[in-house]
Amino acid sequence: MYKTILSLLLIGLTGAAQARGDIEPLARTCNGCHGVGGVSASGPMPSIGGLPKDYLRQIMKQWKYGERSAITMDRILKGFSDDQIDDLAEYFSKQRWVPSPQAAPDAVLAKGKTAASANCRDCHGLTGNDPDVGVPRINGQWARYMELELMKYRSGEFKMTHRKMKQAARDMKPEDVSATARYYGAQSK
Ligand code: HEC
Ligand code: HEC
Numbered sequence: 001m002y003k004t005i006l007s008l009l010l011i012g013l014t015g016a017a018q019a020r021g022d023i024e025p026l027a028r029t030c031n032g033c034h035g036v037g038g039v040s041a042s043g044p045m046p047s048i049g050g051l052p053k054d055y056l057r058q059i060m061k062q063w064k065y066g067e068r069s070a071i072t073m074d075r076i077l078k079g080f081s082d083d084q085i086d087d088l089a090e091y092f093s094k095q096r097w098v099p100s101p102q103a104a105p106d107a108v109l110a111k112g113k114t115a116a117s118a119n120c121r122d123c124h125g126l127t128g129n130d131p132d133v134g135v136p137r138i139n140g141q142w143a144r145y146m147e148l149e150l151m152k153y154r155s156g157e158f159k160m161t162h163r164k165m166k167q168a169a170r171d172m173k174p175e176d177v178s179a180t181a182r183y184y185g186a187q188s189k
Pocket of ligand 1: 044047
């Protein structure tokens with residue numbers, strides 16, 4: 001009896017995974033690293049729930065087709081169809097963005113805020129929660145992750161596609177990189 005129920009359940013699950021429109025089972029495979037609903041429990045894993053759909057779709061396709069550098073994601077996405085990537089982008093864009101504010105010393109926050117006001121606010125907003133269309137939110141994103149990304153945008157060795165973001169990252173003073181990441185990471189709203 002138990003076995004029958006179990007196999008019925010399994011058939012049900014497989015069926016659900018194959019039908020387009022039910023992306024949940026596939027999205028759950030992301031939980032181990034990105035957290036339930038795309039809310040990561042710790043850096044360096046980024047939260048992804050509530051980011052703009054077009055941004056999610058675009059970067060995942062760039063990884064799949066080898067146009068963008070990554071440590072992990074390019075390998076994960078190679079096995080996915082474009083339709084699955086579209087559905088995942090839609091699914092995660094519909095989740096709520098939940099900031100994970102991380103404490104930092106006042107002096108670091110002040111330094112980061114000055115740099116953010118001068119160089120980042122136009123596109124991300126002063127606290128990172130009021131971005132331009134297509135720009136990811138970064139309020140309460142994990143600072144460790146953001147610092148690593150900023151280093152990628154600054155370095156010539158990584159394939160990063162967004163020209164203006166690359167320029168903004170390269171215009172930063174080296175000593176501001178970590179402070180700015182920690183400033184945005186500290187934002188609760
Ligand atoms: C083994 C851990 C792991 C798993 C599983 C994983 N990711 Fe990731 N993800 C990462 C890492 C690490 C990064 C940072 C980019 C990189 O270097 O790979 C990342 C970055 C991302 C980003 C960029 C976030 C941003 O703020 O720009 C998106 C989107 C993403 N992953 C989506 C997914 C989706 C969708 C799945 C499930 C199909 C998934 N990931 C599964 C580790 C993982
Ligand atoms: C001209 C608009 C613009 C400016 C100015 C700008 N950004 Fe960005 N930022 C973007 C866009 C667009 C992306 C996504 C780019 C991509 O697809 O690679 C991004 C991505 C990021 C990411 C990665 C987020 C993630 O979820 O993976 C971080 C961190 C970041 N920006 C921080 C900053 C900081 C810090 C500054 C100021 C020094 C800054 N940005 C200035 C537009 C901008």
